Amino acid sequence: MSVKIPIVGVGPDGLAGLTARSRDHLTAAEVVFGSDAALRLLPELTAERVRIGSDLPEVVEKLKAGLGTKRMVVAAIGDPLFYGTARYLCDKVGVDLFEVVPHVSSMQLAFARLKETWEEAYLTDLSAKVLTDVVDKIRSAETVGLFTSDEYPPNRVARELLARGIDYFKAFVCENLGGKDERITQGELAEVQDLRFSPLNVMILRRKPNRPDSPRGVSRLGRFGNPDEVFAQSRPKTGLITQAEVRAVALAQMDLQPGDVAWDVGAGSGSVAIEMAQLVTPGVAYAIEQDSADFHLIVANAETFGVKNVKPVFGTAPAVFAGLPAPDAVFVGGNGGEVARLLEAAFAALRPGGRLVSNVGTLEMISATYAILKRLSPTVDVLLMNLARGVEQLESLRFEAVNPTVLLRVRKPG
Structure with missing residues (x-):
């Protein structure tokens, strides 16, 4: 039995939107690892399901224990190497033990829907970052792409930015991209802060023309070498x-x-x-x-x-x-x-x-x-x-x- 573990990217339309190779990997699996969001997209699978949550070392141990004995697949949303867990798993288990089969990332889809280039955009994942750690990069960016999270949904992101005087972005919230209930909402941050959105969303911020960035709040200026x-x-x-x-x-x-x-x-x-x-x-x-x-x-x-x-x-x-x-x-x-x-x-x-x-x-x-x-x-x-x-x-x-x-x-x- 091959010990290669496929890491398969999945889109909002689940198995229906996958290539034959990706579908074969998933349907033949005895154990499927994935986040709650990824597993929800694959209701047809009868294999054992292992949730990937915040305890990634535990997932690593389960993958190592199953090597060579069970047909295992890791399901990820979109491109597994784009702000996904694939890099972590490859580093901890062994890069030669995996095969990565990517799908189109929801971030790619979001920028495509807006007909906006993402070559120089600042991109980050708020499920792995605290907003306060990235707010200064957001502040000075021209375009921002955010994977939001349960802790930082779009309305909270908008509130947090406005509280710091960052009011010069137009916001686009792209929900359920590729699905039947796909929706794109655009507006001022002040409007977005009062709205609710599907958990599956990407938030894009586009700077308004000719707007300088506001400096980060400073309680005390150092004598020199300030950020x-x-x-x-x-x-x-x-x-x-x-x-x-x-x-x-x-x-x-x-x-x-x-x-x-x-x-x-x-x-x-x-x-x-x-x-x-x-x-x-x-x-x-x-x-x-x-x-x-x-x-x-x-x-x-x-x-x-x-x-x-x-x-x-x-x-x-x-x-x-x-x-x-x-x-x-x-x-x-x-x-x-x-x-x-x-x-x-x-x-x-x-x-x-x-x-x-x-x-x-x-x-x-x-x-x-x-x-x-x-x-x-x-x-x-x-x-x-x-x-x-x-x-x-x-x-x-x-x-x-x-x-x-x-x-x-x-x-x-x-």
Whole structure:
């Protein structure tokens, strides 16, 4: 007897919607493992049923005990490897002992019904996640796909998001996809929070046009290295903020002291300038930005965090430098086209002993910036930063890479 255990994906129409191969696996099984939802879709089966609940180690032991003695099948909804238990079972029992036969995921069906791409959507399963752990990724996403759960049905998700000031998504709740009672409900989060839905649903959130994300509620702002999500960022630029870890190292390289004057050139949402201000008090951090939407975000972020010594400056660098007090430290972010003129003017404005740090992310800009700074100073410190952040998936800890970035620093002779 083969010890291969099929993991078969099932759709809302049960056996009727399966290929002949998938049906054969299920009808020939002596034991069928599956969640309550998956088993409900297969009422015709006469095999012994084993419920897959929250105690996954117990399921693993039962599968191991039946290897080679019983014909076993695991029934899963949709694609077993897409937020299903297949990965966990393969890891714990042995990947070579399984055969995965996927069905169309309900998430795929939901996006197809809305004629919406899901290539860059943030997708997650609330049966395996606590909403508070993913709300910041939802906050800054353009499109979100959620497998809801008994604990987090769509109406509760809507209430929780609204309670955090996240009111800029249009919601689509897709119920019983592929079944006779399929239904798609769309509306504002404020409308969805009062409705009830079938347990078999997928919730899709689509950001309204030109809406910035609201920052995460912060009870206390750290002096530096605060999470990216605490700063409101403009769309579609979210993700271009200087990452928290890079920001912390850059601020250390600038050697900021109380009473210093600091410039953040190309300030964006103002994350660097706000943290500069924390470190130079009672000095002043000037946030220089030429984009009007970002300029207003700097003002809003500084007000949200109660940082009084940030001075937003609206204008184009280096033209605005002439009206500002000479800095002790300058941070130049972004990958602008006039980098030579900008860096030269910033270096010239520095007080003796002042520090200039630039953050770049492309090979072309690394080369160009290094050449310019080398003309200005005999010593250029270059630091390549490769970061990966831990992400929990089921019971495993994995790492999600952050785009590499380079910090270049020069010091003006004093």
